[in-house]
Amino acid sequence: MSAREDILSNVRRSLGVSGIDAPRRASVEARLAAHECGIAPQRGQGDAAARLKMFVEQAQAVATSIGHVASVDEAPVLIAEFLRAHNLPARLRMGDDARLRDLPWGAASLEISHGASAGDDLNSVSFAEAGVAETGTLALVSGAHNPTTLNFLPDNHIVILRASDIEAHYESVWARLRERYGAGLMPRTVNLVTGPSRSADIEQKLLLGAHGPRRLHVVIVGD
Amino acid sequence: MTVYPSSPQFKKNARAALADGQLQKALGNVRTNFIAKRAAVADRLPEFEALRDQARDLRDHVLAHLDVYLEAYERKVLESGGHVHWVRTAEEASRIIVDLAKSRGARSVAKGKSMVSEEIGLNAALERAGIKAVETDLGEYIIQLRGEAPSHIIAPAVHLNQEDVEAEFRRVHTWLPKDRDLSEPESLLAEARAELRAKFLAADIGVTGANFLVAETGTSIIVTNEGNGDLSQILPRVHVVVASIEKIVPTLEDAASLLRVLARSATGQEMSVYTTLSTGPRRAEDVDGPQEYHVVLVDNGRSNMLGSEFEEMLRCIRCGACMNHCPVYHAVGGHAYGWVYPGPMGAVLTPSLIGVDKAGHLPNASTFCGRCESVCPVRIPLPKLMRHWREREFERHLSPAVSRAFLGLWAFFARRPALYRFATGLTMRALAWAARGKGRFTSLPLASGWTNQRDLPAPQGQTFQAQWKAHQAARRKRP
Known part of the structure; x- marks a missing residue:
C-alpha cells in the first residue's frame, strides 16, 4: 500500500469509520461550501x-x-x-x-x-x-x-x-x-x-x- | 537538532538543569514575561474565553473528519499546481525532502522555524547528504550555531542569555572585526540579519512548517514575527512545506478563528506580525515567489492517537502557553525533557511519538497544578492525559519497583476501609505526637527529598475522613 493509503486507512481505523461514509462526507462538503464565520469580536465593528x-x-x-x-x-x-x-x-x-x-x-x-x-x-x-x-x-x-x-x-x-x-x-x-x-x-x-x-x-x-x-x-x- | 531522545535520563537532566546558574537566570524571563503578556491581552478581548471554546470544538470537528479533510486539502493543493507527499514516519519524511533537494541540485536549504522538521531530524539528514541547512529564525540560528535543540516550541533560545549569544557570534563569525561592539541586543540582531540575508539569497530550497493547512483552498499558513519564514519561501526556487496531518482546518474562516487565540496564547500579541497564506507555486502573473510548491504530510504516529485516550492532544496548535505557565518547565527548562516537545504538551505528546518506555518520566514530572489546562487555547485536559500515561506506565510495569511496592501497600489498605481508617487515624496521631510543640518536621525518614528543601507540616488531629463525617453530621443537625 502507498503511504497515502496507509495513513488514510489508519486514520479511519482509529476513528472507527469507513472511507465511504456518506453523511461524514456530506458534513465536510457542507462546512467547506458554507465557510461560516465564527465568533466575531465586537472590537472593530461599527461604521x-x-x-x-x-x-x-x-x-x-x-x-x-x-x-x-x-x-x-x-x-x-x-x-x-x-x-x-x-x-x-x-x-x-x-x-x-x-x-x-x-x-x-x-x-x-x-x-x-x-x-x-x-x-x-x-x-x-x-x-x-x-x-x-x-x-x-x-x-x-x-x-x-x-x-x-x-x-x-x-x-x-x-x-x-x-x-x-x-x-x-x-x-x-x-x-x-x-x-x-x-x-x-x-x-x-x-x-x-x-x-x-x-x-x-x-x-x-x-x-x-x-x-x-x-x-x-x-x-x-x-x- | 537531535532525534535521539535523552528523555529516559529526565531525572539526571533535571538535576543538571537545576544546578545550571546561566539556565536559571534565563528561565527567569519565562516566568515573568509570557504570563503577564498573555493575561493582559486576554483581558483586552471580552470574547477570548468563548473563542477558546470555539477553537476546541473546531479542532474536535476536524479530528473526527480528518480523513475526509485530508483528501479535500490534497485535491486543492494539486489543483493549484502544488505537490503532496504523504509520509508515514520521520525517516520517510526526511528521505523525501533530501531526495527532492538532491534532484534539484540544491546545495543549501533555508529553513523557517518548524518543530516537525526537528521531529523528523531533517537538518541531520540534509547534512548527511552534503546539503547545508540554515536555520533562519534568530533563535533557531543561535542554537544551530551552538549545536543545540530548541528548548521551547516558540522561543527556541529562551534558555540563553544575551552574553551567551554574543560569545557564540564571536566564536562563529570570525570574518567580522574582532573589536566590534556587540554589547546591545540590537547589534546582535543586526549582525544575524546581515549574515542571514546572504544565506536567504543563496538558498536553492526553502523549507517552512505550517501552523494551518486550509482544506477549502489548499493553502498553508505560517505565522511569524521576524519574516524569516517569508524570505525562506519567496526567494528560493522551491518551497517545501513540512506539516503533520492534524494541522488541517476546514476554511479560511476557521483559520481566522484559530488565529485569534494563537498569538494571544503564545506571545501575548493581538496578532503576530506576519500571517502568510501560501497556495501553490508562483502564477503566470507573479514576478517572484517559488516555481515549485511541495507539501510533505507527516503522520509519524498521529493516526494511532486518533480514537485513543490521547486524541485530545491532537487539538494542539503549538502556542507554548502550557510550558510558559508550567512550574516544572520554569524550574528545569526545555532541554531536560530530552526530545523535541517540552513542557506539559511534550509530556503528553512525547510518549505517544517515541514510546512511554522512553518518555515515561515526562508525564510524572508534573504537580498536576492544572495551570497548563487553564491557559490552553483549545482546552486540552493535559493533566488528565498525563494521568493516562502514568496508568499505562504502571500497567506495563515500567514504573520503579519502590513506587510500585508502595502503591501496592496503599492499595491493600484502600481496599479494606475499616483497616484503612484505623491505620490512618493511628498514623495521624503518631505524627502529631512526634511533631508536638513544633507542628512541623524538619527531617523525616524516607522523606528527605522533601525535608531537605522545606519543612513538612504535621497533621493537626483528625483524619480527613473523620472530619468529613463530623462535618456531615453537623450539617444534618442544622434546619
Missing part, C-alpha cells in the same frame, strides 16, 4: 469612522506609523516627507499597480523603479488590498502589481491604504479574495502584516527589524 479609529489605534500599538491624506494624489508628497524625516534616499521600488503608477511621484522629487526586489532596495511602496481594524493589520496579495519581495526585503515598507478598504475582521478580507479570485481559489501569496518585523529571541527583549522591514509606514487615504 467606517469607528473602523478607521480602531485600525489606527491597533496599528500604532504595534509600532506601525500612520500618515493621513485626503486624496491619493497627495500620497507622494507625504511619503517624500517620511523619507526625509528618516534621512532616507528619495528612491522607491514598486510593482506595476495601476493605482500607484499614475500618482505624481515626480512632483514629489521621488525616483521610482519597478519590479521585484533583489535585496538592494531601501524603500518600497505597496497599495493594500484591505486593512483589518481589529488588529491594525494590512492585507497584501502577490502579483506583478505587488511582488511579495517588496513586502519583506526593503528596510522601509510604505503602504497606501484607502480608509474605505478598512474592514472590521479578517473574514471580510476572505470575502474580497473569493470575489476576486473565485470560490476556493487563492493568489500565490496573501500577506497579513501587523507592524514592522521583530524578534524577542534574545532574552525576550522586543527588537524591531529582524528579517523584514525595520519600519512600516501606512498612508491612509480619505476618512
